[in-house]
Amino acid sequence: MFLLRQISARLLDGEQETVGSSRNIQLRVNDVLPSTILRLEDGDCKSESVVLNASDTYAVPLPQNYASTDLLQVFLKTNVVIKVTVVSPDEGTSNYLVKGTEGTTDGEHEGILCFTGTVTSITITIPSGSNDAQVDFAMFKLPDLTLNASYRSGSQTTGVENGT
Amino acid sequence: VIYQLFQGGQVSAWADNAPNPQESSEWAMSTPSLSRMNVIAKKLEQITLDDGDTKTISFANYPAAAPSEWVQFFIRVRGSSRLVLGGARLNISGKDTDNSSTITSKIPAFGNAVFPGIIAISSYNGLTFTLEGLVDGTVLELFAAICVEDDDARWTSLA
Numbered sequence: 001m002f003l004l005r006q007i008s009a010r011l012l013d014g015e016q017e018t019v020g021s022s023r024n025i026q027l028r029v030n031d032v033l034p035s036t037i038l039r040l041e042d043g044d045c046k047s048e049s050v051v052l053n054a055s056d057t058y059a060v061p062l063p064q065n066y067a068s069t070d071l072l073q074v075f076l077k078t079n080v081v082i083k084v085t086v087v088s089p090d091e092g093t094s095n096y097l098v099k100g101t102e103g104t105t106d107g108e109h110e111g112i113l114c115f116t117g118t119v120t121s122i123t124i125t126i127p128s129g130s131n132d133a134q135v136d137f138a139m140f141k142l143p144d145l146t147l148n149a150s151y152r153s154g155s156q157t158t159g160v161e162n163g164t
Numbered sequence: 165v166i167y168q169l170f171q172g173g174q175v176s177a178w179a180d181n182a183p184n185p186q187e188s189s190e191w192a193m194s195t196p197s198l199s200r201m202n203v204i205a206k207k208l209e210q211i212t213l214d215d216g217d218t219k220t221i222s223f224a225n226y227p228a229a230a231p232s233e234w235v236q237f238f239i240r241v242r243g244s245s246r247l248v249l250g251g252a253r254l255n256i257s258g259k260d261t262d263n264s265s266t267i268t269s270k271i272p273a274f275g276n277a278v279f280p281g282i283i284a285i286s287s288y289n290g291l292t293f294t295l296e297g298l299v300d301g302t303v304l305e306l307f308a309a310i311c312v313e314d315d316d317a318r319w320t321s322l323a
Contacts, residue, residue, distance in 0.1 A: 001178070002177065003176065003177040004175075004176050005173075005174070005175045006172075006174050007172070007238070007284055008171070009169060009170070009171045009172075009238045009307060011168070011169050011203065012169075012170065013165075014167070015166065015202075016168050018170075019170050026167060027208065027307060029238050029240065029307055031240065032278070032280070036278060038279065042179070045192060045193055046193070047175070047177075047195050071274055075175050075197075077173070077197045077199075081261065081288055083261060088270075091270040094268065095260070095267040096256075097288040097289050097290075098286050098288070099288035100286060101313055104314075105314065105315050107202070107313055107315075108199075108200075109199050109200065109201055109202075109311070110197055110198075111199075111286035112197060112284050113271075113284065113286070114173065114282050114284035115271045116272060116273045116275070116282075117253075117271075117272040117273075117274075136195050138175035138194075138195035140175070145247065145249055145279050146248070146249055
């Protein structure tokens with residue numbers, strides 16, 4: 001199994017409809033090249049999309065192969081304010097407030113959360129009085145990034161492959 | 165001066181031998197995201213931290229007494245060379261959704277120059293923000309922005 005993760009941020013001058021409508025990109029942050037692809041095993045990753053109501057509490061299912069001594073990469077997005085509680089053998093218990101908005105008054109702005117750490121459990125809570133939350137998440141067990149064998153580079157379809 | 169931030173993320177996994185997820189017929193998962201944020205203040209900084217080092221992130225005129233601000237962080241975390249792992253975390257102390265109870269967040273990331281760790285959070289109600297090194301020689305590239313809703317007077321008066 002192969003995995004591509006790309007997190008990007010582009011900062012534009014002024015009020016813009018799209019990235020392409022700006023002549024000036026002040027800042028561009030990309031996490032990896034499009035060719036940086038990791039090798040994973042079946043059962044190393046998990047994704048889901050859930051709708052949660054106000055006051056709901058949801059236990060996020062972790063990947064099948066994941067053990068709490070491994071590093072887990074987590075990416076999550078939300079359309080309202082949510083509280084994410086992460087219990088970690090290394091960090092203890094952390095609570096994150098992650099804010100997204102929806103509607104014509106506040107505007108449509110997704111909130112995101114991305115981190116890598118050891119995890120025992122992840123729980124999402126929707127504050128009482130909040131709108132329904134649409135929460136999407138994807139996570140994967142991080143391979144040993146110090147080994148060339150953890151990456152796929154080149155193209156396997158043409159038989160050219162480096163770093164293995 | 166105002167800015168807009170286009171933030172996005174995608175995590176895609178696939179099982180067959182295709183060179184990229186778009187050409188695969190065996191997708192395991194994909195979570196695309198793209199959002200446009202209204203930015204009224206920003207900060208950009210590169211920092212190197214050793215294990216145990218800390219650095220406080222501050223914003224001019226940040227309303228610490230009423231911390232209902234929406235602060236977006238993107239932090240790339242990498243080691244000193246290509247395959248050497250670096251590690252750091254963002255510690256946030258702030259208020260819960262009741263605006264009274266205190267909550268704390270530790271947001272870690274580990275990575276190298278090939279696959280950096282990424283700390284990204286659309287944080288809310290934060291009071292103090294501190295970076296902490298977890299591995300000697302970790303390089304952090306930080307972008308932080310105070311974001312607001314479309315009807316925020318600070319945005320509408322500038323836009």
